[in-house]
Amino acid sequence: MTFAPSDRAARRLVITGGAGFIGSNFVRHWCDRYPTDRVVVLDALTYAGNRATLADLEAGDRLRFVQGDIGDRALVDQLLRDEQIDTIAHFAAESHVDRSILGPAAFVQTNVVGTFTLLEAFRHHWQAAEGDRDRYRFLHVSTDEVYGSLRETDPAFTETTPYAPNSPYSASKAGSDHLVRAYFHTYGMPVLTTNCSNNYGPYHFPEKLIPLMCINILLGKPLPVYGDGQNVRDWLYVRDHCTAIETVIHRGQPGETYNVGGNNEVRNLDLVKLLCGLMDELALQYGVTLPQSPSESLITFVADRPGHDRRYAIDASKIKRELGWEPSVTVEEGLRQTVAWYLQNEAWWKPLLSPAYQDYYSQVYGT
Ligand code: NAD
Ligand code: TYD
Numbered sequence: 182m183t184f185a186p187s188d189r190a191a192r193r194l195v196i197t198g199g200a201g202f203i204g205s206n207f208v209r210h211w212c213d214r215y216p217t218d219r220v221v222v223l224d225a226l227t228y229a230g231n232r233a234t235l236a237d238l239e240a241g242d243r244l245r246f247v248q249g250d251i252g253d254r255a256l257v258d259q260l261l262r263d264e265q266i267d268t269i270a271h272f273a274a275e276s277h278v279d280r281s282i283l284g285p286a287a288f289v290q291t292n293v294v295g296t297f298t299l300l301e302a303f304r305h306h307w308q309a310a311e312g313d314r315d316r317y318r319f320l321h322v323s324t325d326e327v328y329g330s331l332r333e334t335d336p337a338f339t340e341t342t343p344y345a346p347n348s349p350y351s352a353s354k355a356g357s358d359h360l361v362r363a364y365f366h367t368y369g370m371p372v373l374t375t376n377c378s379n380n381y382g383p384y385h386f387p388e389k390l391i392p393l394m395c396i397n398i399l400l401g402k403p404l405p406v407y408g409d410g411q412n413v414r415d416w417l418y419v420r421d422h423c424t425a426i427e428t429v430i431h432r433g434q435p436g437e438t439y440n441v442g443g444n445n446e447v448r449n450l451d452l453v454k455l456l457c458g459l460m461d462e463l464a465l466q467y468g469v470t471l472p473q474s475p476s477e478s479l480i481t482f483v484a485d486r487p488g489h490d491r492r493y494a495i496d497a498s499k500i501k502r503e504l505g506w507e508p509s510v511t512v513e514e515g516l517r518q519t520v521a522w523y524l525q526n527e528a529w530w531k532p533l534l535s536p537a538y539q540d541y542y543s544q545v546y547g548t
Contacts, residue, residue: 198273285349382419401472408485410450417443418515442495
């Protein structure tokens with residue numbers, strides 16, 4: 182579902198976490214779709230934030246970049262006021278389960294306390310607004326992981342599935358979702374929440390499954406599959422997530438939550454094998470010599486992640502029925518594009534393999 186610029190009034194947005202994976206894809210999407218909107222990116226540039234991802238947009242004067250923490254109330258107040266913001270698209274978070282196991286404090290700080298600070302700032306700004314308050318929106322980007330783990334035969338998560346988060350990451354996201362919900366019920370603030378399944382695509386930080394496998398294949402390193410590799414995730418191409426969020430900002434009912442998914446449940450081991458096959462095929466096409474082939478020979482089973490959720494699956498029928506959104510990219514096509522992107526964009530991912538990243542890598546996978 183897309184909207185012609187003539188169907189809508191211009192918006193003035195703050196996009197938090199806009200230098201991260203999904204946030205940067207969304208910034209790019211929004212700037213392409215609505216070139217006359219005001220876009221301000223607020224990002225703390227943690228290890229996961231990369232300003233270089235937005236360099237072309239910044240150079241073209243398409244956005245204002247502000248380096249700062251969503252937990253900095255004075256900064257957020259000033260931004261909302263000075264920029265006359267009417268819309269927040271809130272992506273900023275600590276987002277990696279394995280890091281939340283190693284050190285949960287940052288997750289509580291950013292995901293819970295940071296989101297609370299943003300909600301409070303937006304509430305005061307919205308309440309003080311003169312004129313058309315109805316167009317204000319606070320879009321909170323959340324995850325399907327808040328619903329916990331499914332067994333093989335369980336039905337997919339719906340918007341009424343009880344929350345049962347299992348990792349410090351998902352627990353902190355659940356906490357933020359509850360706060361967002363409370364701001365609608367208590368203050369009538371026009372909030373919206375999306376709970377999305379696993380994303381993949383360009384600009385994905387190397388620590389997550391798909392970029393990690395692509396990069397390790399390119400470097401000839403082992404492909405670490407946790408446990409028996411039979412855990413299931415639903416995968417959505419990141420650009421489809423961006424159109425879902427765009428749709429919910431424009432047409433979602435304030436106070437509602439929307440599940441977003443790709444209708445693509447895949448077992449981890451099958452996914453990794455698919456990636457290996459695509460790499461072997463596309464490397465030839467792009468004239469890249471892989472250090473080891475076939476890539477599948479790099480697959481290595483490693484100790485399971487503690488508390489590893491077995492299966493996630495999303496029932497995205499509500500957003501389709503009520504707002505007309507559905508994914509447009511099949512997993513085969515999306516993975517092909519993603520593998521091709523990692524093959525062609527070594528200049529983006531190589532600098533991210535810093536000594537700090539190597540330290541993290543040894544903590545999770547051993548040396
Ligand atoms: P990411 O880790 O790639 O990016 C997070 C961004 O937030 C980074 O740019 C980082 O610098 C910034 N950030 C972190 N703490 C901050 C703070 N205190 N103040 C300001 N900025 C801060 O994450 P992502 O994968 O792009 O995820 C974006 C959002 O989508 C998150 O809220 C995540 O929970 C949610 N989500 C992710 C997925 C997925 O598959 N990646 C799926 C569903 C939902
Ligand atoms: P991940 O990308 O970390 O996303 P999430 O944990 O939020 O779903 O992991 C996706 C799946 O891949 C998950 O079941 C854990 C598994 N996995 C591995 O088997 N090996 C790895 O090195 C990583 C990072 C993940």
